Amino acid sequence: MDARRMVSAHQLDSALFAVALDDGQRFRIDLVEDCPLEAGAGLDGLQILAPDAWLCPGSVGLVQRGEVRCPVRALAELDARDYAALGRLSAQRDVALLDPVEVRGARRHGFRGSPDFCFAPRFMRGWSEDRKGLLVEVSPMRSGGNRFYRVELAGSCPALASARRIELHSGPMNGLVCGNAGDHVRILPTPEGLGAGLFDHDAGLTSSIMDQVASLGTCPVVAVYPREEDRAR
Template sequence: MRLYAAVVLITVCAVASAAEPARGPAPKPNCLDARSMSEARQASDRSLAVMQADGRRFRLELGEDCPAAVADEQASVLAREGWVCGTGNEYLRSGQRLCPVSAVTEIDAKAYAELALASHRRHGEVATLEAVEVRAEKRRGFGGSAQYCLNPRYMRGWNEDGKGLVVEVSPQRSGGNRYYRVELAHSCPELFDATTIELRSGMGISAVCGNPGDVVVAVPEMRAGEGIARSGGALSRIQCPIATVYPIDK
């Protein structure tokens, strides 16, 4: 399965010598630590989704249109001591171009997933899921897309929690994530009566991300005295379109 890999930005900072003072703390609580960025995805000409190695997620807004800001694999961030806070004099350098950073906002898993999906769709691409395995609670081979995709093969269980559908997966195969929120494109009350569900990719791939055609297939509970619609001898199945997938804590 081909992965549309995130472009990892390289932070350009002066290398501190032993005689130089240690790096200072972040000027503001919501500053992005560019030295620990693990991936960046461009959602629009002026907006990027960036993740740190510690799992914190950010949206970077640029002060001007930079449609290919992370197309260059050597793209870099220029910021004092590597802290990007949106306070000015901070730039994303791509090739010979400097794109000013105008704002930095810490975001949640849902917002990150939406921006990451937008980065694929703006190029007509399909979000895919890289093989991810975790051993001894250490992340290995983390490819980023486990932040907005899941592999139905590793689903262990599911439930409705009043806010929507929550799916439990194998964390060893899902970038360390155990639970995912699967948001639907519209209300699907049939899930309340479902005895089993299936997550199905509309692209025929081993990842459900909110791509076009991704659905939850629900098999309703059969109650005494009620007829069940059949098609070709099979129990009626209801398909609920998936809008977004993202990991949650529980």
């Protein structure tokens, strides 16, 4: 791993990092278990020290944040899905549970997403379905340079087979879909699929139409990550 090319990092605890490079490669870095390195925010203050800046499995390397240096125990390459899962866990562990009366410390609060494992549905341009789930196209300028995201669903979602319109909703209500609890795809009806004569211009949607809309259902989202095929393009 060329440490000079790091563009993002997620720290799960004092001994585990996930790092991405500008060429799309992603790595997991494990440190010695007794490392006193405190958790930090992404790349802030993070340095990887190795001969000629190249960190290799079995070679000598150090991770430094601030004044603390810790030896690298293991290095392994990750795919986009596993990197996204580690990043999502890191973000979830960073959500602080606050005392209702008194708050101490400077730890940041609330969930903050990353284009490594999240996208904003408002920037969605299109979608298609394949055996891996949903493939969503978004605005690269608004998604960390990523154009396509894989969206894995929990179990089968038969309603997608005939769907022409969908919406993606954020469970935490923060405008991001990341695979967090409550994130889901909602299958929307097409105008011609609502049935002729079921719309009352005075009363609006009739109960029959509302029943049709409700029957289309939702599908939980369990994982989001950039499409692996686009790496290094």
